[in-house]
Amino acid sequence: MAGLTVSGLSVDYGHVAALVDVSFEAELGAITAVLGANGAGKTTLLRAMTGLVRPRAGTIRFGDKDLTGRRVEDVVRCGVAHVPEGRGVIEELTVEENLRLGSLWRSRRTRRGYDEVFELFPALAARRHRHASTLSGGERQSLAVARALMARPEVLLLDEPSLGLAPIVTGQLMRRLASLSRDEGITVVLVEQNARSALSIASAAVVLNLGRVVVADRPQVVAADAQLRHHYLGF
Amino acid sequence: MQRFVDLTLNGVTNGMIYAVVALALVLIWRSTGVLNFAQGAMAMFTTYIAGAIVEHRGSYWLAIAVALGSGAVIGAVIERTIVRRVENGPVLNPVIVTLGLLVVLEALAGIIWGGGLRSFPAYFSQLGVVVGHDRLAFSHFDLYVMVAIVTVLVALVVLFRFTSLGLRMRASAFAPDVARLLGVRVGRMLTLGWALAGVVGALAGALVAPELLLSPNYMDAVFIYGFTAAVVGGLQSPLGAVVGGLVVGLVLAYVGGYLGSTLEALGALAILMVVLMARPQGIFTRVAQRQV
Numbered sequence: 378m379a380g381l382t383v384s385g386l387s388v389d390y391g392h393v394a395a396l397v398d399v400s401f402e403a404e405l406g407a408i409t410a411v412l413g414a415n416g417a418g419k420t421t422l423l424r425a426m427t428g429l430v431r432p433r434a435g436t437i438r439f440g441d442k443d444l445t446g447r448r449v450e451d452v453v454r455c456g457v458a459h460v461p462e463g464r465g466v467i468e469e470l471t472v473e474e475n476l477r478l479g480s481l482w483r484s485r486r487t488r489r490g491y492d493e494v495f496e497l498f499p500a501l502a503a504r505r506h507r508h509a510s511t512l513s514g515g516e517r518q519s520l521a522v523a524r525a526l527m528a529r530p531e532v533l534l535l536d537e538p539s540l541g542l543a544p545i546v547t548g549q550l551m552r553r554l555a556s557l558s559r560d561e562g563i564t565v566v567l568v569e570q571n572a573r574s575a576l577s578i579a580s581a582a583v584v585l586n587l588g589r590v591v592v593a594d595r596p597q598v599v600a601a602d603a604q605l606r607h608h609y610l611g612f
Numbered sequence: 613m614q615r616f617v618d619l620t621l622n623g624v625t626n627g628m629i630y631a632v633v634a635l636a637l638v639l640i641w642r643s644t645g646v647l648n649f650a651q652g653a654m655a656m657f658t659t660y661i662a663g664a665i666v667e668h669r670g671s672y673w674l675a676i677a678v679a680l681g682s683g684a685v686i687g688a689v690i691e692r693t694i695v696r697r698v699e700n701g702p703v704l705n706p707v708i709v710t711l712g713l714l715v716v717l718e719a720l721a722g723i724i725w726g727g728g729l730r731s732f733p734a735y736f737s738q739l740g741v742v743v744g745h746d747r748l749a750f751s752h753f754d755l756y757v758m759v760a761i762v763t764v765l766v767a768l769v770v771l772f773r774f775t776s777l778g779l780r781m782r783a784s785a786f787a788p789d790v791a792r793l794l795g796v797r798v799g800r801m802l803t804l805g806w807a808l809a810g811v812v813g814a815l816a817g818a819l820v821a822p823e824l825l826l827s828p829n830y831m832d833a834v835f836i837y838g839f840t841a842a843v844v845g846g847l848q849s850p851l852g853a854v855v856g857g858l859v860v861g862l863v864l865a866y867v868g869g870y871l872g873s874t875l876e877a878l879g880a881l882a883i884l885m886v887v888l889m890a891r892p893q894g895i896f897t898r899v900a901q902r903q904v
Contacts, residue, residue: 427793453795465790467783478783481776482795524794 379440380405381532381564386435388418388425388588395421396588399435403532403581406562408555410579410596412572412610418588419568420462423534426566427459428452439532454482458530460521462537462568468510472501472520475509479524487529494523497553515546522550526557532564533557539571547571551578572610576600584609618749619869620862625754626837627861628761629820633838634845634853635768636813641847643785643805646695646706650713652835654690654810655817656828657717658683660725662818663732663826672735679814687810691803721828732821757819764815765854768808772850781805833877837864840880844887846894855896859883 381403388396396418403409411419424430426437428449437444442455453459458479466475473491480488495502498519504512509520518538525533535554539547555578558565569575576582576596584591584599586609592599599605606612633651640648648654662679666672690713698705736752772778783791784801792798816838817831824830841860845852860883867879887894 429789429793449792450795450797453793459793461790461793465787465793467787467790469786470779470783474779477776478779478791478796479794481780528795 379438381566382436382438383422383426384436384438386422386425386437387433388421388430389433390421394588396425396432399585399588399590401583401590401593403564403566405564406558407580408558408565408567408578409581409583410572410575411566411568411583411585412570412575412599413585413591414609414611415570416587417585417609419585420536421588422585423459423461423536423566423568426452426534427457429459450482453528456529456531457534458525458528458532459534460525460536460538462540466509466512466517466520466524468508471506471508472504472512473506475520475524476501476527479527483528489527489529494526497526497557498523514541515543515550518542518546518550522554529561530563532566534566534568536568537570538567539569539574547574551575554578570611572606573600573612614746615869619865621748621750621754622869623862623865624858625750625757625861626865627841627858628758629816629834629857630837630841630860631854631857632761632764632812632816632819633834634842634857635765635850636809636816637839637842638845638847638850638853639805639809639812641842643781643802644691644695644699644706646699646710647847648809649707649710649835650690650717651809651813652817652831652838653714653717654683654686655813655834656826656831657686657721658810658814659732659817659821659831660721660826663730663821664725666733672733676818679818680811683810683812683814684807685810687806687808687813688803690810691806695806696799696802718828725826725828727828730826732818732826734822738822753822760815760819764812768812768850777804836877837861837880840884843884844895846896848894849896852894852896856894 384400386396386399387394399422411422413419421430425432426444428447439455439457444452444455444457470478476491476494500516501519501523504516509517512520522538538550542550551574554565554567557563567575567579576599579596582596582599583593584605591609592605636651637648640646658679661682662675665675665678694709695706698709734753736756738751738753740747740749740751772782780796781801781804783796784798788798816834820834837860838857841856842853844859845856860880863883864876864879868876
């Protein structure tokens, strides 16, 4: 079965082209890092993949399912979970309510248990009945990822999960993502500005610049190319 | 003392009605950011429908059930067909649209049922209960009003706090885009919110009708006091709506009783001004503080 395939995707914001003919394939059960500077179109790419913005052209397919043009709620029901930039936890709800919300569209049998995500993110267990507004930045990020996992997604789209996190916390998060992808075969598309940590766990990398794919290759190749690193990845 | 007790009882009973109207407004405001000026008119319309059923020898309880049901239908239809089109435009558009609905519904009621006063049955005795030698300003009907409203309040709390439907509805109100990403069908939740508000409003309409008598604009004053209650509570908080309703009910009862009933409307205006000057966000709303 084919993985998650984006082909010829173009998105316009008014007269400004945000994405131009973007194509790549995210391998099943692996982590694909999408890298690039601010404004390269990384967030737009994820938003187009889940139907939050309408592409002008192109298709998004997952296995035998065509996700193009579906409503967000229906893309989610195809097993695609999207953790938006800026965390997106609902502050007015408790930690447990946030988690439960993530699992509701699944039948009871398919949902993940709270215990399982608390094992992955132990800090959340102690805060279970607290409002999400009381959580720290790292805890919020954990909650957002944990909430996406509640429905046992097949695809996990992560938008800048390391944003605003301390390096140690980022490291922890990346290791958890790596083991999740490995153990459960979740296909991860990881959008990051923090290229170095993303490349450390990814098995493929796509570099975007001004809405176009500059290179799509193995992370070692991308990391070894000094010019690429210098121009687009900032390290 | 007797007078004070009577006024207090009166204030609480009326306050409960204002609380219910305020609650309907809060339900809609929270989920769609629309202030539904037609809430009172919708309740008026459903109560006319109930009145028509009673007149055709239907039972009181059947009439109430139909009123609540038609409240849900009217609320849902208005959201689907009208409000959805103006939600995302300039903020003034929904205000004008719901004001327009108010006028249309009142005119429609006048065309169908005439502009004159009509009675609506109370089912329970409206005579005050006798305690010792005194007749209190609290009847069996008032007790029924209280029980009905408290039941609805408890049902709403259970719905929002303890069911997954309620969780979906709250999430849709707080963060529609995030909710959508978690697979919540937000559009349906908004329609449901309007339907619920329609039911709650219909209840208020049917409960005040015996005292006020039916006419196309009999809910206008009730709506204004309910609106005041909602603003006092901060428009966001269901608890605030209930407390706001009681505050408005009591203040108006005391103003009417001690200063003269013609001053009641001024009393509501005074509450509104004091609250808006002292705490513009309302008593029960926390100002959103963003953490960076």
